Amino acid sequence: MEVRATTDPPLQTNADTVCLGLVEGEGVAHDVADGTLGALVESGEASARPRKVAVAHADGVRWLLVGLGARHELDAEAARVAAAVAETRARELGAQRLCWELPHHVDDAFAGGLVEGTLLSAYRFDRFKSSVDDDAPSRLEALVVSAHHDVGDPVGRAALVAAAANAARDLQNAPANEMTPTRLGERARELAEEVDGLSAEVDGREAIARGAMGAFGAVARGSDEDPALITLRYEPLGATGPVLGLVGKAVTFDTGGISIKPAAKMAEMKFDMSGGAAVLEAIGAIARLELPVRVVAVIGATENMPSGHAVKPGDIVRARNGITIEVNNTDAEGRLVLSDCLAWAVEQGAERIVDLATLTGAIVVALGSTHAGLFANDDAWAADVEAAARTSGELVWRLPLHAETAELIKGRYADIANATEVRKAGSITAAEFLKHFIGDVPWAHIDIAGTAWDLERPYARKGGAGFGVRLLVDLAQRVATGD
Numbered sequence: 001m002e003v004r005a006t007t008d009p010p011l012q013t014n015a016d017t018v019c020l021g022l023v024e025g026e027g028v029a030h031d032v033a034d035g036t037l038g039a040l041v042e043s044g045e046a047s048a049r050p051r052k053v054a055v056a057h058a059d060g061v062r063w064l065l066v067g068l069g070a071r072h073e074l075d076a077e078a079a080r081v082a083a084a085v086a087e088t089r090a091r092e093l094g095a096q097r098l099c100w101e102l103p104h105h106v107d108d109a110f111a112g113g114l115v116e117g118t119l120l121s122a123y124r125f126d127r128f129k130s131s132v133d134d135d136a137p138s139r140l141e142a143l144v145v146s147a148h149h150d151v152g153d154p155v156g157r158a159a160l161v162a163a164a165a166n167a168a169r170d171l172q173n174a175p176a177n178e179m180t181p182t183r184l185g186e187r188a189r190e191l192a193e194e195v196d197g198l199s200a201e202v203d204g205r206e207a208i209a210r211g212a213m214g215a216f217g218a219v220a221r222g223s224d225e226d227p228a229l230i231t232l233r234y235e236p237l238g239a240t241g242p243v244l245g246l247v248g249k250a251v252t253f254d255t256g257g258i259s260i261k262p263a264a265k266m267a268e269m270k271f272d273m274s275g276g277a278a279v280l281e282a283i284g285a286i287a288r289l290e291l292p293v294r295v296v297a298v299i300g301a302t303e304n305m306p307s308g309h310a311v312k313p314g315d316i317v318r319a320r321n322g323i324t325i326e327v328n329n330t331d332a333e334g335r336l337v338l339s340d341c342l343a344w345a346v347e348q349g350a351e352r353i354v355d356l357a358t359l360t361g362a363i364v365v366a367l368g369s370t371h372a373g374l375f376a377n378d379d380a381w382a383a384d385v386e387a388a389a390r391t392s393g394e395l396v397w398r399l400p401l402h403a404e405t406a407e408l409i410k411g412r413y414a415d416i417a418n419a420t421e422v423r424k425a426g427s428i429t430a431a432e433f434l435k436h437f438i439g440d441v442p443w444a445h446i447d448i449a450g451t452a453w454d455l456e457r458p459y460a461r462k463g464g465a466g467f468g469v470r471l472l473v474d475l476a477q478r479v480a481t482g483d
Contacts, residue, residue, distance in 0.1 A: 001118075001119060001122060001139075001140055001141065001142065001143060002141065002142040002143070003115060003119070003142070003143045003144075003145075003155065003156075003159040004142075004143075004144055004145075004152075004155070005111070005144070005145045005146075005147065005150065005151045005152040005155040005156075006144055006145070006146055006147075007146070007147060007148065007149065007150060008146060009030075009101075009146060010061075010099045010101050010144075010146045011059060011061065013097075013099045013144045013146060014097060015061065015097045015098060015099035015142075015144055016061055016062060016095055016096055016097050016098075017061065017062040017063075017064060017090050017093070017095040017097070017098050017099070018061055018062070018063050018064070018098075018099045018100075018101060019063075019064045019066055019083075019086045019090075019098065019099065019100045019101065020037065020063065020064070020065050020066065020101050021066050021067075021068040021082060021100075021101075021103045022041065022046060022047065022048040022065055022066065022067050022068060023048055023068050023069070023070070023071050023074070023103060024048040024068075024069060024070045024071065025048075025071075026048075026071070027041055028041055028065075029101075029103070029104055030101070032058040032059050032063075033059070034058065036056050036057075036058040036063075037056060037058070037063060037065060040054055040056050040065060041065070046065040047067050048067045048068060048069065049067045049069065050067050050068065050069040050073075050078070050081065050082070051067060051081065051082075051085050051458070052066070052067035053065065053066050053067070053085055053086060053089045055089070055093065062093060062095065064086050064089060064090060066082050066085060066086045067082070068082055068103065071105075074103070074106050074110060075109070075110070075113075076109040076110060076112060076113035076116075076391070076393055077113065077393040078110075078113070079106075079109075079110045079111075079112075079113025079114045079116075079117060080113045080114075080116050080117030080120070080393060080458075080459050081117060081457070081458050081459070082114070082117065083100065083113065083114045083115070083116070083117030083118045083121065083459070084117040084118070084120065084121035084457075084458035084459035085458050086098075086100075086118070087117070087118045087121040087122055087140065088121060088458070090140065091122075091138060091139065091140065094138050095138070095140060096138065096140065096141045096142070097140070097141060097142040097144070098118070098140055098142070098143050098144070099143075099144040099145075099146055100114050100118075100143070100144070100145050100146065101146050101147075102114070102145055102146060102147035102148075102151065104148075108151055108153070108154035109154065109391070111145055111147065111151040111154050111155055111158070112154040112155065112157060112158035113158070113393075114145060114158075115143065115145065115155050115158035115159050115162060116158045116161065116162045116165075116459070116470070117458070117459045118140070118143050119143075119158075119159065119162035119163065119166065120162055120165060120166065120459035120460055120466075121458060121459040122139065122140055123166045123169060123460075124139075125169065125170065125173040125463060125464075128175075157289065160285055160288055160289060161285050161289075161469065161470055161473050163285075164281040164282065164284060164285035164288075164466075164469050164473070165281070165466030165469040165470060166466060167281045167284075167466075168274075168277040168278050168280070168281040168282075168464065168466040168468075168469050169277075169463065169464040169465065169466045170464075171184070171187065171273070171277040171280070171281070171464075172270075172271055172273070172274050172277050172452070172453065172463070172464025172465075172466070173463045173464045174270075175270060176252055176253035176269075176270040176303070179252055179270065179273065180225050180252055180303070181225055181226060181227050181228040181250070181252055181301035181302055181303070182225065182226055182228060184228060184230065184250055184252065184273065184276065184277075184280070184299070184301045185200075185202035185228040185230055185301065187280060188200040188202060188230045188232055188280060188299070189202065191232070191280070191281075191283075191284045192232065194284075195284055195287045195288055196287070197234055197235065197236055197287050197290075198232060198233070198234050198283065198284065198287040199232065199233045199234075200230065200231070200232045200233075201230075201231045201232075202228050202229070202230050202231075203228070203229040203231075204226045204227065204228060204229075205217070205220060205226050205227055207229065208220065208227060208229055208340075211229075211320060211340075211344075212318070212320050213229070213319070213320045213340035213344070214317040214318040214319060214320070214340075215317050215318075215319040215320075215325055215336040215337070215339045215340050216229070216300050216302070216336065216337050216339070216340040216341065217317075217340075218311040218315065218317040218327065218336060219251075219257070219302050219304055219311065219330075219333045219336050219337055220302040220303070221309045221310055221311055222257055222258075222303075222304065222305040222306055222307045222309055222310025222311065223302065223303035223304070223305040223307070224305075224307075225252075225302075225303050227300075227301060227302035227303075228299075228301040228302070229298070229299075229300060229301075229341070229344070230250075230276075230280070230297075230298070230299040230300075230301060231296065231297070231298055231299075231344070231348065232280070232283050232295075232296070232297040232299075233295070233296050233297075233348075234283055234286060234287045234293075234294065234295040234297075235294050236290065236291070236292055236293070236294070238292055239292045239293050239294045239480070241292075241293055241294075241479055241480060241482060242294075242351035242352050242479060243294045243295070243296060243349050243350050243351045243352070244293055244294065244295045244296075244350070244351075244352050244353075244354075244475070244476055244479050245295075245296050245297075245298070245345040245346070245348070245350025245351070245352065245353035245354070245441075246279045246282065246283060246295060246296070246297040246298070246353075246354060246355075246356075246472060247279065247297070247298045247299070247300075247338065247341050247342055247345050247353060247354070247355035247356070248275040248276035248277070248278060248279030248280065248297070248298070248299045248300075248341075248355065248356050248357070249272070249273070249275040249276055249300060249334045249337055249338055249341075249355070249356070249357035249358065249359065250272075250273035250275065250276025250277065250299050250300060250301035250302075250337075251269075251272040251273055251301075251302060251303065251304050251333060251334060251337065252270070252272070252273045252301060252302070252303055253269055253270055253272065253303045253304070253305075254269040254272040254303075254304045254331075254333065254334075255269065255303075255304055255305055255306060256304065256306075256330065256331035257304045257305065257306050257310050257311065257330030257331060257333060258306050258310055258311070258312055258313060258330045259313060259329045259330040259331040260306055260331075261331060268453070271358065271452055271453045271464060272304075272334070272358050273301065274356075274358050274448060274452035274453065274464065274467070274468075275355070275356035275357040275358060275448060275452075275468065276299040276300070276301060276356075277464070277466075278356050278448075278466065278467065278468030278469050278472065279297050279298075279299055279356060279468070279472065280297070280299060281466070281469050282297075282468065282469045282472035282473055282476075283295055283297040283472075285469065285473050286472075286473055286476045289473070291473075291476050291477055291480045292480045293476050293477075293479045293480035295476060296345060296348045296349060296350050298341045298342075298344050298345045298348070299341070300337040300338065300340065300341040302337060304330070304331075304333045306330075310330065311327050311330055312327070312330070313327060313328055313329060313330060314326070314327070314328070315327045316413060316414045317336070319339045319340055319343065319437065320339075320340045320343045320344065321343045321436075321437055323339075323415045323416065323436055323437070324411070324414035324415045324416075325339070325411070325414055325415065325416055325417070325418055326411040326412065326413055326414040326416070326417040326418065327418050328417050328418060328419040328421075329418065329419035332418045332419040332430070333418075334357050334358070334359045334430075335359065335418055335430055335433045335434055336418055338355055338357055338359075338434055338437075339433070339434065339436070339437045340437075341355075342355060342434060342437040342438050342443075343437045343438075346437075346438060346439055346441055350441060351441060351442075352381060352441070352442050352443075352479060353438055353441055353442070353443040353444070354385060354443070354444045354445075354446065354472070354475065355434070355443075355444075355445050355446065356446050356448055356468045356472075357445070357446070357447060357448065357449075358447075358448055358449040358452050359427070359430050359445075359447045359448075359449055360426050360427045360430050360447055360449055361426070361449060362425075362426030362427040362430075363426075363427040363447040363449050363450055364449050364450035366399075366427060367397055367450055368450055369450045369451055369454070369455055369456065370395060370451075371395045371396055371397040371450075371451070372389075372394070372395070372396045372397075372446050372447060372448045372450065372451045372467070372468075373396070373397060373399055373427050373431075373446065373447035373450075374386065374389075374396035374397060374398040374399065374444060374445070374446055374447075375398070375399055375401055375427075375428070375431035375434075375444065375445045375447070376398065376401075376442075376443065376444040376445070377401065377435060377438070377442065377443050378442035378443065378444075380442070381442035381443070381444055382398055382444055384475065384478055384479075385444045385446070385471075385475060386398065387478065388471050388472075388474040388475040388478060389471050391474050392470035392471045392473075392474045393470065394451070394467055394468060394470050394471040396446060396471075399427065399428055399431075400428065401428065401431060401432060401435065402428075405424075405425050405428045405429055405432055406432045406435075408420045408422065408424065408425070408429050408432070409429050409432055409433050415436075416433060416436060418433065427447055430447070431445050431447070446468065446471075448467050448468060451465065451467045452464065452465060452467050453465055455467070
C-alpha cells in the first residue's frame with residue numbers, strides 16, 4: 001500500500017474516501033458546503049463514540065465519520081483502533097484510496113497510529129488459498145494523511161514499522177512445514193542483503209555442538225530439521241550508546257517433545273517462533289530507520305519433536321556458560337533454547353538485553369492477551385522497556401523476581417531444573433531460570449505467550465499479531481537517544 005503525508009486538504013488528495021474523526025463535544029471541524037456532515041452528527045447517525053462509523057456522500061467522494069471518544073483519550077492506541085475500524089468499513093465499501101484528515105490538536109504519535117492501525121488492519125495472509133473469493137472486500141491501494149503541518153516523518157516511520165510487524169506476521173502465519181529453522185535463517189540472510197549496515201550469520205547443528213550449547217542442542221536433537229543459531233548485527237557509524245541485545249525464541253513447531261502436548265490446538269504451536277520473528281523483523285526496521293544504536297540480535301530456531309534421538313525427562317545437559325540443567329519436562333524447551341542464546345548475546349557484546357518468547361501458559365492465565373509479562377534484573381532498564389511498551393501500544397506488566405521463587409528451580413542432581421515439582425509461579429520460575437545466563441548485564445524478559453496471536457483487536461484479530469516489533473523499535477530509539 002502506498003502511504004504518504006500531505007498538507008493539501010483531503011479533497012485535493014485524489015482519495016475516493018475521506019475519514020474524519022469525531023471527538024466528543026466538538027462536532028465536525030471542516031464540513032462540506034451543504035452541511036451534510038454536520039447534519040449527520042446532529043441526527044445522531046454519526047457518533048463520537050469509539051468504533052462507530054457513519055457514511056455520507058458529498059463533493060464527489062465518500063466520507064467516513066469515525067468516533068474517536070473524548071479528547072483526553074486521543075493517544076496512539078485510540079488512533080490505531082479508529083483507523084482499523086475505518087479501514088474495515090472502507091474495504092467493505094470498495095474504497096481504493098483513503099485519506100485521513102488529522103484531527104486538530106493531536107500529536108505526531110496520533111498520526112503514526114492512524115498509519116499503523118490502517119496497515120495492520122489491512123494485513124491478510126492468503127497466499128495458500130487456491131482461489132480468490134469474488135465476494136471478498138477489495139484492498140486499499142493508498143493511504144494519505146492530510147494535516148495542516150508536515151507529518152511526513154512520523155507517517156513514514158509508522159509505515160515502515162507497520163510493514164515490519166506485518167512481515168513478522170507472515171513468518172508467524174506460515175505453516176511449520178515451510179517455516180523451518182532453515183527458512184528462518186534464509187530470511188535473516190535476505191534482510192542482511194536488503195538493508196545497508198545489517199549482517200547475518202547462521203550456524204547449524206554442528207556449530208551449535210562445537211559451541212558447547214548443550215541446552216539448545218538438546219532441544220534440537222529430536223528433529224530431523226537442522227536447527228539454526230541466527231546472529232544479526234547492526235553497527236551504524238557514530239553510534240556511541242550501549243549495545244542493545246535482542247534475543248528471540250523461535251521454536252518453529254513445538255510438540256512438547258517426549259512430554260508431548262495434547263492434540264487439541266497443537267496446530268497453534270507453529271506460533272512458538274513468534275519471539276524470534278519479532279526480533280528478526282525489528283532489527284530490520286531499526287536498520288532501515290538508520291537509528292544510531294548498535295544492535296546484536298540472537299535467535300534460536302529449532303523444532304521440538306519426539307523421536308529416538310530426543311532429549312528425555314531426567315536427562316542432564318550443560319549450557320554454554322557451564323551451568324548444568326535437569327530436563328524434568330521436555331515441553332519446557334523454550335528456556336533451554338534461550339539459555340544458550342542469552343549467554344551467546346552476552347559474549348557478542350550486548351550491554352542491555354531484552355528477550356521475547358512465547359514461554360509459559362501460566363502468563364496467559366495471569367495476564368490474558370492484554371499485557372505481556374515483563375521480568376527484569378534492573379529497575380532502570382525495566383522502566384525503559386515499560387516506557388517503550390506504553391508508546392508502542394504493546395503493553396507489558398512487570399512481575400517480581402524473588403529469592404524464594406529462585407529456590408524452586410534448584411536441581412536435585414544438577415545446578416538447576418527446567419521445570420519445578422510444584423505448580424507455583426510458573427512464569428516467574430521460568431524467568432528465574434533465564435536469569436542464570438545473563439551475568440550482570442541489565443536484562444528484561446518479555447513472555448508473549450498471551451499476546452503473540454489471536455489478539456482480537458480491531459487491527460490484529462486472528463493469526464499472528466507481530467507483537468513486539470513496535471516495542472523493540474521504540475526501545476532501540478530510546479537507547480539511541482538516551483531517553
